[in-house]
Amino acid sequence: MSREWPLWEIFIRSQNGLNHRHVGSLHAPDAETAINNARDVYTRRKEGVSIWVVPSKEITASAPSEKGPLFDPAEDKVYRHPTFYDIPDDVGHM
Amino acid sequence: MYAQMVKSEGSSGEQTPEEKGFQARIDAGDKIEPKEWMPEGYRKTLIRQISQHAHSEIVGQLPEGNWITRAPTLERKQILLAKVQDEAGHGLYLYSAAETLGISRDEMLEQLHSGKAKYSSIFNYPTLTWADMGAIGWLVDGAAIMNQVPLQRTSYGPYSRAMIRICKEESFHQRQGYHIMMKMARGTDAQREMAQDALNRFWYPALMMFGPSDANSVHSEQSMAWKIKINTNDELRQRFVNETVPQAEFLGLEVPDPDLAWNEEKGGYDFTQPDWDEFFEVLKGNGPCNKERLGTRVQAWEEGAWFRDGLTAYADKAAKRREAAATAAE
Numbered sequence: 001m002s003r004e005w006p007l008w009e010i011f012i013r014s015q016n017g018l019n020h021r022h023v024g025s026l027h028a029p030d031a032e033t034a035i036n037n038a039r040d041v042y043t044r045r046k047e048g049v050s051i052w053v054v055p056s057k058e059i060t061a062s063a064p065s066e067k068g069p070l071f072d073p074a075e076d077k078v079y080r081h082p083t084f085y086d087i088p089d090d091v092g093h094m
Numbered sequence: 095m096y097a098q099m100v101k102s103e104g105s106s107g108e109q110t111p112e113e114k115g116f117q118a119r120i121d122a123g124d125k126i127e128p129k130e131w132m133p134e135g136y137r138k139t140l141i142r143q144i145s146q147h148a149h150s151e152i153v154g155q156l157p158e159g160n161w162i163t164r165a166p167t168l169e170r171k172q173i174l175l176a177k178v179q180d181e182a183g184h185g186l187y188l189y190s191a192a193e194t195l196g197i198s199r200d201e202m203l204e205q206l207h208s209g210k211a212k213y214s215s216i217f218n219y220p221t222l223t224w225a226d227m228g229a230i231g232w233l234v235d236g237a238a239i240m241n242q243v244p245l246q247r248t249s250y251g252p253y254s255r256a257m258i259r260i261c262k263e264e265s266f267h268q269r270q271g272y273h274i275m276m277k278m279a280r281g282t283d284a285q286r287e288m289a290q291d292a293l294n295r296f297w298y299p300a301l302m303m304f305g306p307s308d309a310n311s312v313h314s315e316q317s318m319a320w321k322i323k324i325n326t327n328d329e330l331r332q333r334f335v336n337e338t339v340p341q342a343e344f345l346g347l348e349v350p351d352p353d354l355a356w357n358e359e360k361g362g363y364d365f366t367q368p369d370w371d372e373f374f375e376v377l378k379g380n381g382p383c384n385k386e387r388l389g390t391r392v393q394a395w396e397e398g399a400w401f402r403d404g405l406t407a408y409a410d411k412a413a414k415r416r417e418a419a420a421t422a423a424e
């Protein structure tokens with residue numbers, strides 16, 4: 001049987017000034033075809049001005065089990081937020 | 095509904111601590127994302143449901159594809175082409191959502207082509223006249239919307255995102271269908287008759303799209319707890335009838351149900367159930383077009399093999415050439 005086309009992750013910039021955003025994935029034999037297919041699958045209604053395609057197998061993802069060790073440390077650092085600091089109204093806007 | 099009668103694979107007996115934690119997350123409205131822990135039954139049921147939905151989008155192109163070359167105007171032809179292309183897109187969104195659960199698209203296609211996987215019964219009915227394009231957009235996409243709107247809130251992230259994308263596009267499908275019906279219903283006597291005939295033929299098959307009553311089904315209870323099913327089949331069917339009957343009245347067409355009547359008490363219409371024996375026959379493969387639909391799918395897949403393989407060979411060759419060039423440059 002034929003080999004299945006590899007999977008690509010598709011990122012689209014909806015307009016200049018915004019980041020490319022992950023919109024989904026699709027199968028294609030190579031990068032060029034992946035871009036053409038992404039045009040047809042994800043931008044039929046002018047949803048984009050630029051497309052990135054990345055082979056899915058090249059993406060390294062953090063493991064769901066690492067969620068705690070990775071993100072919990074940020075939890076007790078309220079002093080990173082401006083609202084942590086009480087500044088008298090008399091000071092004016094800051 | 096595009097996924098009718100999906101068997102749910104609940105675990106039997108006591109919930110493990112992991113399962114309890116999982117259910118608590120769903121109850122709290124948390125979304126489940128790929129690779130996170132999930133009960134095997136949740137994963138399997140979702141694969142079955144999402145792939146069934148994807149197959150429906152893909153096979154659903156065929157009854158309408160039948161009329162692309164015969165659309166009455168160039169504009170109608172462009173519209174129908176765009177709609178059918180959307181359905182192909184819907185199929186692809188859903189296949190890739192299912193792939194995040196650990197099944198490949200080729201495996202799913204294999205299940206479709208071998209007849210192991212199901213698709214919605216509605217696409218096994220023939221499209222005999224141009225008015226059928228109107229009836230399908232209006233009723234079939236209308237029924238699909240009824241089911242898909244609540245599914246935007248489903249618990250599985252990739253499925254929910256696919257549903258959101260699809261729902262954005264479905265409204266055009268329904269409106270272009272209703273627009274065709276309006277034109278026909280206000281046209282010549284012959285056109286009006288065609289519109290009425292299309293409604294007559296598609297009304298009950300559209301009601302079947304929601305699947306048989308599942309009010310007391312264990313499967314749907316499990317799926318509802320997992321939030322991969324949001325409403326019962328009967329709820330959605332009732333909603334569809336309530337919404338559609340006034341639309342038919344506006345067209346001056348008659349819903350082919352002599353017992354259709356507004357029920358003040360329940361705030362909805364009483365209506366005749368479709369013939370469920372017919373539904374089960376169609377699901378079993380004995381509908382008017384099952385063989386033709388599946389045959390067309392398989393033929394397209396097989397006859398496209400040389401092309402897919404050719405592109406793969408070209409990609410391999412180009413990759414090798416790039417490799418050689420990189421080595422030479424070192």
Ligand SMILES: [Fe+2]
Nearest residue numbers: 151180181184
């Ligand atoms: Fe669709």
Ligand SMILES: [Fe+2]
Nearest residue numbers: 096151184238
């Ligand atoms: Fe759909």
Ligand SMILES: [Fe+2]
Nearest residue numbers: 181235264267
């Ligand atoms: Fe549609």
